[in-house]
Amino acid sequence: MISFSNVTKTFDAGKVSEHVLHDVTFEIRRGSIYGLLGSNGAGKTTLLKILAGILKQDSGTVSIDEQPIFENPVLKSRVVFIPDVVFFFSQYTVLQMAKFYQDVYPNWNQERFKALQTLLGLDVNKKVQRFSKGMQRQVAFWLSLCAMPDVLILDEPFDGLDPVIRNKVKNLIIQDVAERDMTVIVSSHNLREVEDICDYVGILHRGSFILEKDLDDLKSDVHKVQVAFKNEVPEALFASLNLLHQEQRGSVVLCIVKGKESEIEQVIKQYNPVIYDVLPLTLEEIFIYEMGGVGYAVENILV
Numbered sequence: 049m050i051s052f053s054n055v056t057k058t059f060d061a062g063k064v065s066e067h068v069l070h071d072v073t074f075e076i077r078r079g080s081i082y083g084l085l086g087s088n089g090a091g092k093t094t095l096l097k098i099l100a101g102i103l104k105q106d107s108g109t110v111s112i113d114e115q116p117i118f119e120n121p122v123l124k125s126r127v128v129f130i131p132d133v134v135f136f137f138s139q140y141t142v143l144q145m146a147k148f149y150q151d152v153y154p155n156w157n158q159e160r161f162k163a164l165q166t167l168l169g170l171d172v173n174k175k176v177q178r179f180s181k182g183m184q185r186q187v188a189f190w191l192s193l194c195a196m197p198d199v200l201i202l203d204e205p206f207d208g209l210d211p212v213i214r215n216k217v218k219n220l221i222i223q224d225v226a227e228r229d230m231t232v233i234v235s236s237h238n239l240r241e242v243e244d245i246c247d248y249v250g251i252l253h254r255g256s257f258i259l260e261k262d263l264d265d266l267k268s269d270v271h272k273v274q275v276a277f278k279n280e281v282p283e284a285l286f287a288s289l290n291l292l293h294q295e296q297r298g299s300v301v302l303c304i305v306k307g308k309e310s311e312i313e314q315v316i317k318q319y320n321p322v323i324y325d326v327l328p329l330t331l332e333e334i335f336i337y338e339m340g341g342v343g344y345a346v347e348n349i350l351v
């Protein structure tokens with residue numbers, strides 16, 4: 049399990065200090081995929097670098113399986129970080145880079161290296177820096193997945209990958225999570241990009257979490273309902289629902305309601321609606337309505 053407890057981080061910015069993370073506390077269960085979302089400058093990369101042991105927090109604790117990560121080489125050999133700008137030694141071919149990874153990561157899987165070579169079709173004797181940007185990112189995933197990490201940290205990982213490779217990479221990640229309980233934390237600006245792989249999502253804003261939720265809970269707890277009545281819309285109905293949003297479209301009322309679907313249906317049906325439909329909500333809509341409810345303009349955070 050990954051655990052952040054009261055973590056703060058400040059950078060010197062000229063004469064003043066910039067507070068980048070404020071008292072961040074959260075956990076990531078082993079074998080889960082955590083989506084870290086947030087606006088530019090929210091502190092996502094800083095948080096990921098602290099988790100990877102590249103930066104040290106000013107205060108608080110960061111641990112993986114109850115061991116601190118900073119200056120802990122044994123633990124670090126179980127953790128792989130793919131940064132937003134991937135790095136390879138200049139002049140190194142894929143094979144030379146693979147040898148380097150093999151030396152650093154004791155669980156290196158050579159059979160998988162060969163299998164992924166066939167899947168990706170990249171030349172192992174080519175210098176990595178001569179590949180295109182997207183191909184270099186493929187190499188980063190290739191090497192990282194062969195390192196068989198227990199924790200995979202991804203910063204904006206899918207930028208620059210074409211849709212076919214993107215799906216292949218996502219499938220490989222999901223396979224490792226399912227088969228050997230790998231834990232993944234993935235930062236992104238785009239909820240749609242991560243919603244198909246994550247089971248937990250946190251939104252970081254100006255160095256603090258403004259929302260953290262299990263996606264299944266989120267999906268089963270908010271509903272978009274369309275209702276219409278023969279006569280006047282019964283106001284008493286809305287008072288008895290936990291409404292996040294309500295709008296009239298002609299004779300139809302569209303509501304975003306929190307709660308169990310069966311209970312919502314029971315309440316509304318007491319008023320004999322002539323139309324009662326439950327419509328699908330995208331995750332992005334759920335976030336916008338949930339966060340709108342606590343006064344944040346999430347549209348700006350998630351774009």
Ligand SMILES: Nc1ncnc2c1ncn2[C@@H]1O[C@H](COP(=O)(O)OP(=O)(O)OP(=O)(O)O)[C@@H](O)[C@H]1O
Binds near residue numbers: 061087
């Ligand atoms: N090494 C550094 N020195 C000084 N300030 C830094 C350093 N690294 C990050 N910062 C500052 O910390 C803040 C958070 O940056 P960070 O890269 O963590 O944000 P982010 O959420 O990843 O942003 P983005 O989505 O734009 O990549 C920014 O204001 C940035 O300028």
